[in-house]
């Protein structure tokens with residue numbers, strides 16, 4: 001880890017930096033500045049405040065921002081040494097300081113000839129070997145060479161995992177359905193609610209089902225409980241414990257736990273501790289994606305992320321897409337007090353993208369203690385939510401347009417569709433254009449015919465992201481864009497975006513409650529409410 005003096009800034013020091021103070025002063029000047037006026041004053045605003053790389057275009061002109069705003073925000077990024085931290089992350093330095101780990105999801109999609117070292121070892125040969133193992137296995141399943149225990153080809157794949165071991169592969173399989181093998185149906189079981197597993201098991205046949213147990217730690221309670229249920233169901237149906245070898249594979253860092261569970265190490269696809277759960281779809285955790293879309297397409301998915309990595313590493317901060325998005329997020333979160341952030345894909349295949357991003361963003365930057373262990377005195381990660389358009393328009397957009405909270409939005413759309421039914425795509429895109437326009441322009445009292453209910457304040461910010469089409473490459477770019485956006489914000493806020501201690505306490509308390517439930521402990525450790533609810537659930 002670098003001992004750059006910038007790392008030693010305490011939380012309070014951030015808001016006392018000249019760059020922060022300059023932004024605070026500028027924020028006051030921006031009071032009353034309307035985007036409508038900014039557009040009227042400068043006919044080149046769109047051209048100046050948009051940026052593209054092949055296949056992806058970002059319009060950030062509909063923001064409460066001027067060129068001066070962006071200059072000051074970029075100054076802040078430089079003063080926080082975003083570029084230095086970025087290079088340290090890519091080179092394998094242990095920037096996840098609370099867990100003493102490197103953060104190397106980028107190595108998983110790095111050019112094959114790269115040399116990225118962790119503890120003296122170049123990690124690329126291991127990554128290449130694992131990719132090759134994934135290629136051989138997924139191809140043999142897809143062509144029917146890898147069969148189930150009775151010799152029948154695999155028809156259904158059930159991915160059992162939760163958090164990053166579910167959200168990434170599930171989102172990507174849904175997003176890339178036009179590329180999916182027609183002879184393989186993908187299922188995802190994450191919840192420890194038995195309903196989730198039961199409903200999937202109703203749809204699949206033991207002889208033709210492959211279970212993919214996805215868990216970095218292989219100790220996650222929900223995943224292990226669900227995997228045990230699936231194993232018992234399979235063995236019960238096929239009447240021979242040896243069937244597990246043909247119907248279960250594991251994606252994990254924990255070979256010992258995998259073999260203890262009864263899965264042969266030959267059927268385990270490994271990755272390393274320097275891949276965070278919510279950044280793991282590029283690793284062996286992506287096996288279900290590769291099964292569904294084929295290895296060549298999976299490689300294109302990695303290549304797309306690599307293209308965004310290259311952009312992030314080389315583009316000047318002023319034209320750097322993840323940096324711009326991150327800085328606008330900081331602008332609204334810290335200088336305008338906006339708490340929420342909506343991601344609105346106008347692309348049905350991206351229907352799980354907001355859920356995926358919730359973990360990526362909120363588990364990464366939902367922190368209130370900085371890298372130095374100091375309670376921060378500024379806001380950090382926003383509350384992220386979203387749904388595909390146009391559905392959301394008929395649900396929560398009312399609040400985005402006329403509510404008392406201002407919620408910056410990312411609108412995402414694809415120029416091409418795989419399903420050109422009538423004029424539907426044009427209709428969809430017209431809405432994709434109309435919503436940001438309405439948010440920005442608003443409607444004055446005079447325009448509303450004097451009716452205050454019909455007034456839209458306007459001046460509500462949004463970014464529009466356009467993909468040429470949704471395919472493995474562009475999905476890879478899009479995900480990597482948000483990963484890096486989250487990274488940049490974490491650096492500015494001086495928090496560690498790569499741990500997740502906040503999920504620990506609930507796990508510990510659930511264990512304690514189970515002990516009380518089973519009579520191993522008395523109720524003295526429970527508060528009155530928890531004890532009362534437990535008593536009702538037990539029917540006491």
Ligand code: F6P
Pocket residue numbers: 162163164165214215216217218219220223277278363500503
């Ligand atoms: O929710 C906490 C968490 O650790 C996530 O970060 C992770 O993606 C998820 O649990 C699943 O963990 P694992 O892959 O080890 O089962």
